[in-house]
Amino acid sequence: MEAQKQFGNRKVTADPVIQIHHLFKKFGDHIVLSDFDLKLKKEENLVVLGKSGSGKSVLVKCIVGLIKPDRGKIQVLGEDIFRLEEDELNKLRTKLGFLFQSNALYDSMTIRENLRFPLLKHRFPMSEAEIEARIIEVLEHVGLKHTIDMMPAELSGGMAKRIALARAMVLRPEVIFYDEPTSGLDPVTSREIATLILEMKEKYHISAIIISHDMACVKITADRIVLLLEGRCYAQGTYEELKHSKDRNITQFFN
Amino acid sequence: MRLFNSNRQQFLKETGSISRFAGKFFSLSLKPGLDFNELLLQCYTIGYKSLPLVGLTGFIMGLVLTMQLRPSLLLYGVESQLPVMVGVAVVREIGPVITALIFAGKIASSMGAELGSMKVTEQIDAMEVSGINPFRYLIYIRILAATLMLPVLTILGDVISLLGAYIGVNINSVTSLNLFFTQIFRNLSMGDVIPAMIKTFFFGFAIGLIGCYKGFNSNKGTQGVGSAANSAVVLSSVLIFVIDLLAVQITDLLGLN
Numbered sequence: 001m002e003a004q005k006q007f008g009n010r011k012v013t014a015d016p017v018i019q020i021h022h023l024f025k026k027f028g029d030h031i032v033l034s035d036f037d038l039k040l041k042k043e044e045n046l047v048v049l050g051k052s053g054s055g056k057s058v059l060v061k062c063i064v065g066l067i068k069p070d071r072g073k074i075q076v077l078g079e080d081i082f083r084l085e086e087d088e089l090n091k092l093r094t095k096l097g098f099l100f101q102s103n104a105l106y107d108s109m110t111i112r113e114n115l116r117f118p119l120l121k122h123r124f125p126m127s128e129a130e131i132e133a134r135i136i137e138v139l140e141h142v143g144l145k146h147t148i149d150m151m152p153a154e155l156s157g158g159m160a161k162r163i164a165l166a167r168a169m170v171l172r173p174e175v176i177f178y179d180e181p182t183s184g185l186d187p188v189t190s191r192e193i194a195t196l197i198l199e200m201k202e203k204y205h206i207s208a209i210i211i212s213h214d215m216a217c218v219k220i221t222a223d224r225i226v227l228l229l230e231g232r233c234y235a236q237g238t239y240e241e242l243k244h245s246k247d248r249n250i251t252q253f254f255n
Numbered sequence: 256m257r258l259f260n261s262n263r264q265q266f267l268k269e270t271g272s273i274s275r276f277a278g279k280f281f282s283l284s285l286k287p288g289l290d291f292n293e294l295l296l297q298c299y300t301i302g303y304k305s306l307p308l309v310g311l312t313g314f315i316m317g318l319v320l321t322m323q324l325r326p327s328l329l330l331y332g333v334e335s336q337l338p339v340m341v342g343v344a345v346v347r348e349i350g351p352v353i354t355a356l357i358f359a360g361k362i363a364s365s366m367g368a369e370l371g372s373m374k375v376t377e378q379i380d381a382m383e384v385s386g387i388n389p390f391r392y393l394i395y396i397r398i399l400a401a402t403l404m405l406p407v408l409t410i411l412g413d414v415i416s417l418l419g420a421y422i423g424v425n426i427n428s429v430t431s432l433n434l435f436f437t438q439i440f441r442n443l444s445m446g447d448v449i450p451a452m453i454k455t456f457f458f459g460f461a462i463g464l465i466g467c468y469k470g471f472n473s474n475k476g477t478q479g480v481g482s483a484a485n486s487a488v489v490l491s492s493v494l495i496f497v498i499d500l501l502a503v504q505i506t507d508l509l510g511l512n
Binding site (some may be wrong): 061086089096098100102104105116 | 324373376378380381382383385386387388392450
């Protein structure tokens with residue numbers, strides 16, 4: 001069961017933490033996901049690649065239960081998320097992190113309060129000192145400890161992205177979803193964020209699904225890439241495998 | 256005809272959706288785990304911060320009402336009944352309705368805009384994916400705070416309004432504060448006060464419910480936020496009058512009028 005597979009130059013285990021079977025979702029007459037299958041293995045960084053509007057964000061929102069699919073089955077950490085009661089789903093969600101494209105920081109709270117909020121609301125058995133230590137730890141990891149008392153509106157785009165990443169990490173999730181983590185950032189900051197994603201995986205042994213168009217970010221972060229085309233998994237493989245494919249639908253992303 | 260049908264369908268759909276939203280509020284009321292700190296914060300934000308506006312409008316309303324009523328009462332030679340008339344009008348009807356309308360303008364719009372903005376910037380989704388129930392944390396507490404705060408504001412608004420009326424009475428004649436209030440309270444019965452107070456709970460609930468519903472269900476980006484704030488005020492103001500009409504009918508049926 002713990003067989004090792006080699007993707008690129010990084011090791012991942014074969015145990016799936018997320019399994020998707022025959023996922024189908026349409027909005028009106030527009031079919032977004034059609035018979036979509038996917039497996040995310042433990043400690044794997046999986047990049048979902050696809051054109052704008054191809055349903056990548058819908059896919060991750062289905063996985064965390066924000067959007068209900070029309071058909072199909074999604075298992076996250078062994079649980080069928082659409083069979084869970086609300087309380088059970090919320091408990092499962094504490095093991096998931098989500099980095100939104102828009103960062104989605106609570107703009108009425110300081111950075112400290114943004115990070116404290118999920119820890120307090122879940123009533124984890126943590127003392128005030130432990131909560132503060134956890135906040136400092138994640139902020140130090142993203143290199144922004146000095147912003148602790150600032151408001152989200154005072155941060156630059158790159159800083160806000162790092163804080164959003166720190167917030168996604170504060171509950172120590174087992175799986176994290178990155179929705180366009182480098183969109184709207186300059187190439188240098190994008191590379192820093194991509195490196196940070198990789199560090200998160202290596203330090204905390206997190207599995208991740210990364211939605212991205214940014215091929216520089218994809219190259220740094222991806223253990224495996226899934227190409228989403230017309231609602232289906234069109235191709236999958238490592239960065240190098242897909243880059244050297246002869247299929248124009250695949251190579252158009254790499255040129 | 257097609258337009259009428261489509262509007263009717265839209266109306267029924269919206270009514271059903273608001274009813275489900277209200278149902279969710281009541282089902283959460285039965286579950287433990289109320290965040291008292293957040294409730295106090297919302298009561299402060301919703302109630303205390305609305306007091307200056309409610310006080311100012313109540314004062315002007317009492318003063319103007321007295322000045323407008325005086326000529327008519329003079330005509331019939333019952334000017335001495337001015338405090339009684341103003342008192343009954345303010346406590347039974349004008350105080351609760353005007354306070355609720357001011358409250359709707361301030362609170363329903365701010366709830367619609369705040370929650371709408373949180374919705375379009377994915378802050379509500381962020382809360383949900385971190386395992387926090389946004390309905391419990393954002394909606395339930397706001398509706399509860401609005402329901403609890405409007406009756407308090409109405410009592411304070413009524414008192415300030417009667418002080419405005421006292422000044423209005425004293426513009427043309429001299430009446431002591433003691434005599435003014437004695438005259439009012441002697442002519443007010445529990446049948447005037449209790450139904451008026453009960454309906455303010457319903458006004459507060461309707462304002463909180465509509466403000467939160469519109470904000471929580473807003474879409475279409477920044478335009479949606481503006482539209483949520485606007486429609487929250489319009490719909491909650493209409494609902495205030497509908498509830499008021501029903502309240503009058505019920506108090507009539509119960510023989511309290």
